[in-house]
Amino acid sequence: MHTVHVPPDFNAWRELARTALHDGFRPDEITFCDSTEPRSLSLLPEAASPGGPPHVKPHVSTAFLEAANFAATHRDPQRWNLLYRLLWRLQENRNLLRIEVDDDVAALLRLRSQVARDLHKMHAFVRFRKLEIDGDEHFIAWYEPAHRIVRLAAPFFAERFSVMHWTILTPDESVSWDPHTKQLTFGPGADRTQAPEQDELETLWKCYYASIFNPARINPSAMRSEMPMRYWQNLPEVEILPQLMRGAEQRVATMVRRQQSKPTAAPYVPELHTLTVLREALPSCKGCELYEHATQVVPGVGAAHAKLMLVGEQPGDKEDLEGAPFVGPAGSLLRGVMEELGIAPESVYMTNAVKHFKFVQRGKLRLHQNPRLQEINACRPWLAAELDAVKPQVILCLGASAAKSLLGSTFALMKDRGSVQESAFGKQIIATLHPSAVLRARDDASREQMRGLLKRDLQFASELASGKHR
C-alpha cells in the first residue's frame, strides 16, 4: 500500500492526487492520510508500485471540483481517500456524480452538505464585539466552526462588512479584513481569551431577543433543531434562554386570567333570546360593577318586533328610580320629537347600551357619569340579545356611547352622523345626537339646530324602517 500524507488543504491534496493518477495508482493501492491525524506507528513504510493505467490528462469536472472543495474542509479523516476513489471512477464514468444513490457519490454529497450547513451557521452565528483601538473601531469575533471553513466563509464577511475593520478568530485559523486595502489576511489559530469578552450592545440585543418571541407559542424543539446547542456558547442571547423558558407559561397564564377577569355580562344572558326571558334574567346581572350602586336594572320597552330600535346610552336618575327607559328630561324631549313626526312610542323598541345607572354622589345629588368603554363592552351581550329578539330593520343610536357599542370604539359621531352604517350587529345602523346633548346646548340657537338634526335623523331612520327609502 502506497501512503501519502496530506496537509488539510484542498490544493495540497489536488497536487498529490494528480501525481497518483498520473502514476496509475488504483484507489485500493493508495492511502491518503490526513496530516492532522495521529500517524500510525508502522516503522517500515511499504513501498508499492501502481497497478492501474496512468492518467496523463485526467478528466476533472467543475461539479466535482466544487463539491470536493467543500468536502475537503470536512474533518472526516477518510475524505481524501473518498475523493481519490471518486476521481478514479470519474475517469471511467463521466456521469457518475449525477447518480446520487451511488455510495461514494452519496458520501461526497453528505460531506458537502454538512460543510454547507456549517458554513451557513457560521454566517449566521458569528457575533462581532467592538473594540476601540487608537480611536478606530475594530470588530472582533470568536467562533468555533465544526469544520475548517474559515477560507470558505471569509468572502461573505468581506462583502457584507466591507467598510469595517474586522477579525474572526477560530481555533484553526484566523482572518482579518482591512477596509482600506480591501484585503483578507489569514493567520494562525487563536483561543477564546484573545477576543473581547463582551460588547456594549449585548444588553440591548438580549432585550430585543426577550421581547420578540411569543410565550403563547413556545416550541423549544423547533428552536433546538435549527440552533443546535454546540453553537450556544457563542451566542450572548442564549444566556437568558432558561429564564425566558421558565417565565413563558406564567406569562400566558396571567394573560388568560386577566382576559377572563374582564367584566362581561355574557354569563348572565340566557340562551333563549325572547324579550320576556331577557327581562326576567336582567336583574340578576353582575357583569360589571355598576349593579352595586344602581337602584335597579332598566330593561328596554316597546314593540316585540319593532322595525325601528332606538338605543340610548344608559339610564339616568329618574329612569333608575322608575325602572323604565327615557322617562327623564332627555326622554321627554325625545318623545316630543317623536310626537311631532307622528311616531308612536309603542311602535318602536327603546333601550340603552348600558342597563344600570352610573353616577357619583354629591351631597344629595346623584350626578350622571358617562359609562366607560369597558362597561359598554361588558353590557353588550344584553344589547346583542335584545337585537336578536326584536330583529329590527333599522337601529338608531342616540349618542356616542350607543354608537361605539355597535359601530366600534373609534366611531366619530359628528363625522358620520345620519348616514347608514353596517356592522356585525346590523345592516342598517344610523347614529345621531343624544337628546341630553340637545338639553345641554350652550345657547338657544345651537339647541334649535341640534334638535333639528336629531329630528331629521329620527325621521330618516323611521322612513328607512318602514321601507320608504328603497
Next chain:
Amino acid sequence: MQQLTVQQKLEILADAAKYDASCASSGAKRANNGKGVGHTDGTGICHSYTPDGRCVSLLKILLTNFCTYDCVFCVNRVSSDIQRARFTPEEVVNLTLDFYKRNYIEGLFLSSGIIQSPDYTMEQLIQVAKLLRTVHHFGGYIHLKTIPGADERLVAQAGKWADRLSANIELPTQQDLVQLAPEKKSTIIEGTMGQILAHSDEAKEASIRSHLPRHMLPKFAPAGQSTQMVVGATATTDREIIQRAGALYGNYKLRRIYYTGFSPYPEADARLPLKAAPLMREHRLYQADWLMRYYGFAPDEITSEANPELSLEEDPKTSWAKAHPEFFPVDVNVAPRESLLRVPGIGYRNVERILNIRRYHRLSIEDLRKLNVRVKHVAAWITAADHLPTSPLVSASPLPSPTAQLDLFAAASALSGAL
C-alpha cells in the same frame, strides 16, 4: 410623561411586533455598495432562534404602537390598555446599523400602528428607509409594511427603498374584517396590493427596455410583496382561507402569505378565543400553501365542500392521495414530474433528484431510502424497480370495470391459488 429610554422603547415596540409572522429576508440580491455596511445574497439568514421556534433574521419592530384603529384581534388597538411608545426615525436607524454591524441581523422589518392618517404613518416609515439607504448607504434588507389606503405616491416611494413591501390582509374574509377590524376594508387593502404589483411590473418592464447597467436600473421592492392573515380568531374554515390565498397569489403575484395562528395577548377583547389556535393548524396551512405554490395543486383540490377543514392528524397531501386512489400507484421510474409531486412523502427536492438519477439508473426502494425518503410512508403509493404497492389502501380502491386486463390478473391468481 416621563421620557422612555431606547431600551424601554425597544422592549415595548418589539413586543408589539411579535405577532407579525413574517420575518424572512430572502428573495433580494443586493451587492455591497462599498460605502456602507450590508449586502443580501438572496437566500436570507436566520441569525438566531427564539423559544417559540421562530427565526430571528430581522430587527422586527413597530415605529409606534399608538394606533387610532380598533381591530379586535390586535394588541395595539386604540381601546387596548397597554403601554405606548414611539421611536424617532433616527433611533430606528441607529439600532438597525448597530445590530447589523455585530452580525445580529439581516436588516429591518418595520411596521407601525396607524397614527394621524395612513399617509402620515407611511411617510414616517419611508423616512426611516430613506435615511438608511441615502445617508448611511445601508445595503442590508429592508421590509416595510405599507399602510392600507396610503397614497399611491407613497407606495411608489416605499418600493424605491425597500426590498420587500407587504400589505396585511389581516383576516381571511370581508365578513371577518367587518366583525373584528371595522376600520379595515379588503377592497382598500387589495387596492394597495394592486398598486405594489403595478409599480413592480412597471419597474421590470422599464429594466427590460433600458440599456443601463444592471446595478443602475430602477428597482421596485425586488423581493416582491407578501401579506399576513390571522387564523383562528374567527370561525372561518381552512377551505375559505386556502381559496382566499389562492386568489391573492393569482391576483397580486404575492411571494408569500404568512399565516399567524391567533394567540391570546394582554388586554385581549372578551370576544376572542382564550386559547392559541393549535400550532398544527398553522403548520397544515403552510403545507397547503406549499402544495399550491410548488406542487401544482389547485386551491379547490386541497379540501372539499364536505370536509372544509384540514386534518390535524395527517398532512394535506396524504389526505388528497387517500381521496384519489385512482391516481396511484405512481411509477418513480417513468411518471412525469407533476405526478411525482403528488406522491405523499416525496418532496419537491427529491422529485428533482429522482428525475436526474433515473436518466442513468433505475430507482429501487433502497435507492429511495438513500435519498432519505421515508420508505414506509411512500411504499403504498409507488411502483419502483423492485417494488409493487401492497397497501390495503390502494387495493381497496374500487375495482376498474371488467377488461381484458382483469382476466389476465384472474388467470394469474388462479395459478398462484389465490382468490
